[in-house]
Amino acid sequence: MDEAPAASGATAARGPIRLDQFLKLRGKAHSGGEAKHRIQAGEVLVNGVVETHRSRKLLEGDTVTVGGETIAVGGAAGNAVAGGPTRDP
Numbered sequence: 001m002d003e004a005p006a007a008s009g010a011t012a013a014r015g016p017i018r019l020d021q022f023l024k025l026r027g028k029a030h031s032g033g034e035a036k037h038r039i040q041a042g043e044v045l046v047n048g049v050v051e052t053h054r055s056r057k058l059l060e061g062d063t064v065t066v067g068g069e070t071i072a073v074g075g076a077a078g079n080a081v082a083g084g085p086t087r088d089p
Contacts, residue, residue, distance in 0.1 A: 016057035019046065019064070022073070028066045038066065 017025075020035040023044070029035035038044055039054045045065040046056060058064065062073040 016059050017073070018054065019044065019051060019056040019058055020054040022058055022064060023066065026064075026071055028069075028071075043067070 019039060020029070020032055023029040023035040023038065024032065029038055036054050040052055042050045042052060043066060044051055045063075046058065047063055048065070058073045060074050064071050064073065
């Protein structure tokens with residue numbers, strides 16, 4: 001039987017993760033509704049480009065920027081995020 005993803009989120013080994021789910025798992029949105037609003041309002045960038053589709057699939061190596069914080073998506077150590085957040089200059 002398949003294991004459920006860890007609370008920290010999906011990894012590249014488990015496949016892609018939706019942008020809205022990623023925001024919730026990383027604490028950048030408290031609910032799916034808030035994630036949807038932030039994405040559709042143009043507050044979220046994926047790989048430096050505004051993304052307005054909440055169902056956008058994120059893969060290892062993608063970056064997500066929200067609220068001035070950039071987060072790298074990765075599979076290292078079983079975490080949804082490798083290397084943690086960085087600040088935009």
